Amino acid sequence: MHRLQLHYSLSRDSSPAVLRNPLIDLLQAVSNQGSISGGARMLGLSYRHVWGELKRWEQELGNELLVWEKGQNARLSGFGNKLMWAERQAQARLGAQIEALRGELERSYAQAFDDTVQVLTLYASHDDALTALREFALQSTPSPVSGALNLPTTSLHLDIRFTGSVDAIRALNEGRCVMAGFHTLQSSGKKTLTERTYKPLLRPGLHKIIGFAARTQGLMVPRQNPLALHSLSDLVRHDARFANRSLGSGTRVVLDELMAQQNLNPDQLNGYHHTEPSHAAVAQAVAAGQCDAGLGIAAAAKQAGLDFVPLAQEHYHLVCLKSALDQPGVAHLRRLLQSAQWLDTLSGIAGYQAQHSGHVRSMRQVLPWWDYRHQKTSGTHQ
Numbered sequence: 001m002h003r004l005q006l007h008y009s010l011s012r013d014s015s016p017a018v019l020r021n022p023l024i025d026l027l028q029a030v031s032n033q034g035s036i037s038g039g040a041r042m043l044g045l046s047y048r049h050v051w052g053e054l055k056r057w058e059q060e061l062g063n064e065l066l067v068w069e070k071g072q073n074a075r076l077s078g079f080g081n082k083l084m085w086a087e088r089q090a091q092a093r094l095g096a097q098i099e100a101l102r103g104e105l106e107r108s109y110a111q112a113f114d115d116t117v118q119v120l121t122l123y124a125s126h127d128d129a130l131t132a133l134r135e136f137a138l139q140s141t142p143s144p145v146s147g148a149l150n151l152p153t154t155s156l157h158l159d160i161r162f163t164g165s166v167d168a169i170r171a172l173n174e175g176r177c178v179m180a181g182f183h184t185l186q187s188s189g190k191k192t193l194t195e196r197t198y199k200p201l202l203r204p205g206l207h208k209i210i211g212f213a214a215r216t217q218g219l220m221v222p223r224q225n226p227l228a229l230h231s232l233s234d235l236v237r238h239d240a241r242f243a244n245r246s247l248g249s250g251t252r253v254v255l256d257e258l259m260a261q262q263n264l265n266p267d268q269l270n271g272y273h274h275t276e277p278s279h280a281a282v283a284q285a286v287a288a289g290q291c292d293a294g295l296g297i298a299a300a301a302k303q304a305g306l307d308f309v310p311l312a313q314e315h316y317h318l319v320c321l322k323s324a325l326d327q328p329g330v331a332h333l334r335r336l337l338q339s340a341q342w343l344d345t346l347s348g349i350a351g352y353q354a355q356h357s358g359h360v361r362s363m364r365q366v367l368p369w370w371d372y373r374h375q376k377t378s379g380t381h382q
Contacts, residue, residue, distance in 0.1 A: 006019065008102075008105060010109065019090075019091070019094075019098060021087065022053070023053075023057050023083070024083065024084060024087045025043065026039065026043070026050060026053060026054060026057075027065065027076060027080050027083060027084055028084065029042045029043050029050075030050075030054075030066070030074065030075075030076065031075075031076050031080075031081075031084065034073055034075070035073040035074060036050055036051055036054070036066075036073075036074050054066060061079075063077070063079040064077045064079060064080075065077055065079065065080040065083075066080065111157065116154045116155065117154060117155050117157065118154050118155070118156045118157070118328050118329040118332050119156075119157045119159055119329065120156060120157070120158055120159065120178055120179065120329035120330065120332075120333060121159040121161070121176075121177040121178050121179070122158055122159065122160045122161070122177060122178070122179045122180070122181060122318075123160075123161045123162075123163055123167070123168040123171040123172065123176065123177040123179075123180050123181070124160060124161075124162060124163070124168050124179075124180060124181025124182070124318075125162070125163070125164060125165040125168060125181055125182050125183055125249065125250040125251075125316075126162045126249075126278045126279055126280075127162075127181060127183075127215075127297075127316060128279075128297065128299040128300065128349060128352075129212070129213050129215070129299075129316070129346055129349055129352050130158075130160055130181060131160070132345060132346075132349060133158065133336075133337075133342070134158040134160055136336075136341075136342060136345055137155070137156045137157070137158055137333075137336060138155070138156075138157065154328070154332060156329060156332045156333060156336060158333075161177070162278070163248075164246065164247075164248035164249040164250065164252075165181075165182035165183060165198075165248070165249060165250030165253065166182075166197060166198075166201070166248040166249075166250075166253075167248050168180040168181055168182055169182055169198070169201040169202065169319065170201065172207075172319065172320070172321070173201065178320060178324050178327065178329065178330065179210075179318055179319065179320045179324070179330065179333075180318070180319050180320070181212070181316065181317070181318050181319075182198065182250050182316075182317055182319065183215070183250045183251075183254070183314045183315060183316045183317065184198065184250075184253075184254075184314060184315055184317070184367065185254055185257060185258075185312055185313070185314055185315075186214070186312075186313045186314060186315055187312070187313075188257060189368055190368065190369055192257055192260075193253060193256050193257045193260060194253060194257055195369045197253050198367070199367075199369050202319065202363070202367070204363050204364070205322065206321060206322060207319050207320070207321060207322065207363065208319065208320055208321070208322050208324075208325055208360055208363075209317050209318070209319050209360070209361045209362075209363050209366050209367070210317070210318040210319070210320065210334060210337075210358065210359070210360055210361065211317070211318075211337075211355055211356025211357055211358065211359045211360075211361050211366075212316045212317060212318045212337065212355070212357060213316045213346060213352050213353065213354060213355055213357065214313060214314065214315060214316070214352070214353045214354075214355040215297055215298075215313075215314050215316055215351050215352050215353075216297065216298050216310045216311075216312070216313060216314070216351040216352075217251065217254055217295060217296065217297060217310075217311055217312050217313075217314055218295070218296070218297075218298065218301075218308050218309045218310040218311040218312070219235075219293045219294070219295060219308070219309040219311060220282060220283050220286050220293065220294050220295070220296045220300065220301040220304070220306045220307075220308060221286065221292065221293045221306060221307050221308075221309060222286060222287075222289075222292070222306060222307065223305065223306065223307055224307065225307050225309065227240055227292055227293075229292070229293050229309060230309055231262075231311070232255075232258060232259060232262055232264055232269075232311070233262060233264070235269060235270070235292075235293060236264060236268045236269060238292075239270050240270060240291075240292040240293055241270055241271050241274075241290075241291040241292045241293075242269050242270055242271035242272065242274065242291055242292070242293055242294060243271060243274055243275075243276050243282045243285045243286065243290070243291040243293075243294035244269075244271065244272055244273070244274060244275050244276070244294070244295070245275060245276060245277075245282065245295070246275040246276075246277060247275075251279070251295055251296065254295070254312065254314065255295050258311065258312060271291055274291065276294070278300075279296040279297050279299075279300035280300050280303070280304070282294035282295070282296050282300070283296060283300040283301055283303065283304035283306055284304060286304070286306055287304045287305060287306060295311070297351050298310070298350040298351025299349055299350045299351055299352070301350075302350045308350075308351075310351075315355065315366065316355075317361075317366065325360065333358070334358040334359075334360075335358065336358070337357040337358030338357060338358035338359070342357070343357060
């Protein structure tokens with residue numbers, strides 16, 4: 001079976017919503033004009049070009065497209081006529097869908113040509129509040145917290161790509177996005193796994209942290225918590241089947257740090273190497289009975305109809321380069337995060353609280369891994 005590739009073009013001209021194929025255009029012209037030369041004139045092409053293209057397509061498809069008889073003009077073969085019939089059938093069946101697809105593409109491109117639309121690319125650890133923020137930014141223009149925060153008359157489209165926290169910051173550092181989202185335990189300090197994971201990726205003076213939210217991580221368990229799981233130690237004690245997150249995810253870092261705090265090692269956790277790609281996937285694995293528990297956020301547990309056992313509080317951070325703070329999309333997002341309507345929306349999501357939303361935070365205060373005073377003092381003795 002031959003495979004299809006779909007292409008489209010951009011133009012100022014208005015034209016019918018059809019899928020065009022250059023071969024079908026050639027066959028239609030030759031059929032209408034009764035000859036290659038007539039078809040070439042109709043298309044504004046040379047005879048040699050049309051003849052060469054038809055021969056190339058015959059070779060590509062493995063069938064004759066034209067019938068050549070001595071003393072007569074070339075005409076379409078039975079296969080050529082069937083191709084045109086198939087194309088007409090497809091256009092007739094798919095006309096409404098093609099029009100809808102064209103409309104969606106035109107709306108998307110209209111935003112690209114609209115100076116009042118800002119698009120901000122964000123790579124981030126999976127988070128339900130970010131999904132809500134994307135929809136909120138599209139659907140509303142909230143009033144600010146104070147009169148000093150006047151939102152511009154532009155709309156903001158968040159182009160969010162969910163990935164692990166580590167990969168999100170790497171994407172930022174490699175220039176693949178303007179902003180990244182990652183999360184850390186509120187209790188995490190110096191000489192921890194969190195520091196070893198994120199400190200090499202972030203540089204004071206280059207990166208800027210923007211407050212977003214506080215959220216709760218915990219065990220997602222079946223209704224009524226049949227195994228009475230209330231801690232990671234309970235998982236080990238009951239040999240409960242566990243669903244983990246993949247390497248590079250922020251929740252994997254959180255789990256490993258919580259285990260280290262409780263002197264637990266991976267071999268003690270049944271299912272430590274069983275990984276799922278997101279909070280929702282872990283919740284679904286628990287709901288389907290594939291495992292007894294998984295670490296995740298309260299919102300994912302609620303959506304899957306599970307019980308939730310809180311274990312730890314987190315900061316969810318947004319980070320960008322210092323040079324991006326004044327970009328229109330970033331400035332708009334910061335104002336949006338500080339709006340009263342967004343703060344109300346955030347408070348309605350299970351397990352979330354506003355935390356310095358939209359404000360640029362001191363990296364030393366939020367991520368207490370750098371002791372600038374110690375560094376300065378050490379520098380004076382060198």
